[in-house]
Amino acid sequence: MPELVVENLKKSFAGNAVLEDINFTVADGEFFTLLGPSGCGKSTTLACVAGLEHPESGTIRVGDQVFFDGDPRSAVPPEGRNLGLVFQSYALWPHMTIAGNLALPLKLRKVSGPEQKRLIDEALDKVDMLHLRDRYPHQLSGGQQQRVALARGIVYAPGVLLLDEPLSNLDAKMRDQARIWLKSLQREVGITTVYVTHDQVEAMSLSDRIAVFMHGRLQQVGTPTEIYETPATPEVAGFIGRCNLLEGRVDEAPAEGSTVRVELGSTGQHLKVVRTQDVREGQSATVGLRSERITLSHRADVAGDGVNVLRARIKQCSYTGARFEYQLSVGDLDIHAESTVRHEGEEISLLIRPEDCLLYPATV
Amino acid sequence: MATETPPAPAPPRTLRAGELGTPQYRRLFGAGREVTIHWVTFLVTAALVLAAVVPILYQSIRNQPLYAAGGAFTLSNYVHLFTEAEFGTIILNTLLFAVLTTVFALAIAVPMAILLERTRFPAARLFGQVLRWPIYISPLVLAFGWIVVYGPAGFLTSTVREAMGWVPWNLYTLPGMAFVEAVAQVPVAYLFCANALAASDTSLENAARSVGAGPVRVLRSVVIPMLRPPVLYAGLLIFGTAVETLSIPLILGGPAELTLFSSFLYEQGIDAVSPDYGLLGAASTFMLVTTVGLVIVQARLLKQAQRFVSVRGKAARSNLLDLGGWKWVGFAFVGVYVVFGALLPMIALVLRAFTSLLTPLVNPLKLLTLDNFRLIFSYAPYTESITNSITVAFIGAVAVTVFGTVVVLVARRSDFRLARLLETAAQSPHAVPGLIIGIGFFWAFAWMPGGDAVRGTLFALVIAFGLRALPSAYGAISPATMQLGSELDNAARVAGADWWRTVSRILIRLLVPAMLASFLLIWTQMIREYAPAMFLAGAESQVIGTTAIDLWTQGETGSVAALATLQIAVTAVVAGLAGLLLKGRKEKNNA
């Protein structure tokens, strides 16, 4: 099955721009995730791909079949797109049994009776729901309904599978299981999948690539590693994982050096940062610093060559089981850090490697 | 001969992504078939509404009957209408009647709603149910019942005259007429207020009580202000109904020589030897403008009312006000109304149907007879009017429910461009009085080539009654669609169903309970409908209501009572069956 291409998508509701300039391509068989905070336009994007909403402009196609080219009148209707869509609310048809729910798309495609039964049983077997095929949706638990919704989405082997937060109604434990199971299911079926979520753990563990959405715009598209290690903007860094965003000013940027020095606010302390971006001396910049990349120590002299040392005060330390979480202050800046070790006392040193710092010069 | 071995079945295998492709649908006129369905639905609705209204407007400015050759445009009809000697009196009578009806109905219904919904009241649920009954009985039947009990020779009238030498009431006056109409309208006002009270937030009341306000104080300062929107809306609704109603002005106003606007239309159009079509057109237009104006105001108000009514989950019933001894005053009030206003007239009417005379002087059991029924069944047109009513109501209720469902789905669940306009068109007959619909279709059929073949048939009645009932069907089904999340349609669309498949496979199936409710509503409405038939019905297409009026003018009170009894019985049987069906479905779904 060919790739899904979305270009220059724009959509607004009653004058409010909800999507602006959305571009992405999903390769054949890829698990592609739209990740972003609530209300950023993920579901709207999915609805546009499925043909349930019409964008103002842009192009949507699968291979050389154009679904939408800017004119709503020539748009391919949802039933002509051959997609599978699993809704956040499952949307199982309440008057049909589980098997009946799966049969409808097959009936519409004029699949013969015995073949229908075979495909339905196969799909239900994949999601471990074969034993409940004759129940009605309201007789199932939320997790079971979600599996059925998924089975209904794949039973007719659509070209592309669209999933809108399908795990959001499950409890934490079931969600962990469902994630593992969903991933292996997608591998097995090999279907091109667009997955929508606001849960970064889900996105990181499932996806081949992630598109980070914010305020109706795509901030970054990349593999989970790229998104985590080299977030394109401070917002992305702040959204994925726990990241301190420290405001400062570049005070040394030697022309041929591989690092620059940033003065942190008015604290009088400095951080050497790998020069990943083009910066000038005197420019304001934000430094992103992941909580788990900060080493806490009472001894500043253990720092290796070139490692930054910040002096900090411990404001609060809380025990979360697997580790300790620290609220620290460096001058008037608040910093959050994690460690597996409990540190007593008030004063502490923070050891930070320049390559762990993310540099974002302020845009003018 | 060796039989050919069939080819070995291909081993089952997993489908490749996209292998099955998409379902193919037939396209009509170069577009999906839903486009055709949407337009046909819209055009049929619009055509029906226009057919009822346009001929009237046109006739009102023509100096000849609209089907006659020649004729010219003129304003003289309006001049004629407004300079008609009686015109002022008629308007005044109508206004007074409508105002009194509204006042009486609200004065009865609002206290009852508060008593039953907000205070500890004996048998509140039972009374709440009984109060709704008159909805199923037509004002015409109610008027007959009232005459049997409270008319000049009525059962109670005679009793009271016997005892006191005089009678403190007279039905054949404007207040008397208004009171009977009010009894017919009490359920409307009651339902509005009771629903508003049931849905409203009791935390306001609790707050008032927690600062030490007594029950009466709470009622006065919290509950009553909350009722302002529903009272206003119900009041307007009742006012509008009173302006257009024909039954009571005809039955009670006639003998009293009190002409109201609707009975004026009736006299001009039916009673007159040679009707003045222009005058009738102008008068109908005048009436139409009034009712449309009222409905527009109602719609405005309803929008505002919804904003004010606080609907925040069903409040627990635990904190009902306790009125102490006053509760028995309330009980007496509700009891007297239910017994003397609603029950007694109905019982008397049924009793009258089975006796040759109903008077306090003779034990009715001694006068038992079936003659009243015999008269009806011995004369074919009378018998036919019953089967006609049942046929029209049955076919009409099915047709209107099905068509109404499609209209709702096109208006609410499609991307049809004129969806809003379709919704307005489907609700607009609400503003057209039954008499006017009758006149409008009468002229439309007269005007239309080939219309004469239709006029006077049951088909014409189904169309006219059906159009009048369309807003009710819309109102019964539209809220049910709002309960169905749009992702149910979306899921079907994405799975490969086009709009019509989605409607037929998913939405209609889920709307079956609402459609049953709509069928029941329309059935009860249509079995008692007769106003459009006054103009439209031919000799072979009389309905129960028109026959009853006919018998009434002949003085056959007993047979009228028998007819009314039959109508109530048929309504009740079908309502009971449908109720069982609805309940059965609910239980099945809950199982």
Ligand SMILES: Nc1ncnc2c1ncn2[C@@H]1O[C@H](COP(=O)(O)OP(=O)(O)OP(=O)(O)O)[C@@H](O)[C@H]1O
């Ligand atoms: N039908 C609509 N009319 C008006 N605004 C809408 C409509 N649908 C969505 N919006 C707005 O568009 C924005 C994006 O909505 P969308 O449902 O795509 O968000 P989302 O990213 O899926 O959020 P969530 O994670 O909460 O599901 C929101 O601000 C929402 O208020």
Ligand SMILES: [Mg+2]
């Ligand atoms: Mg969403």
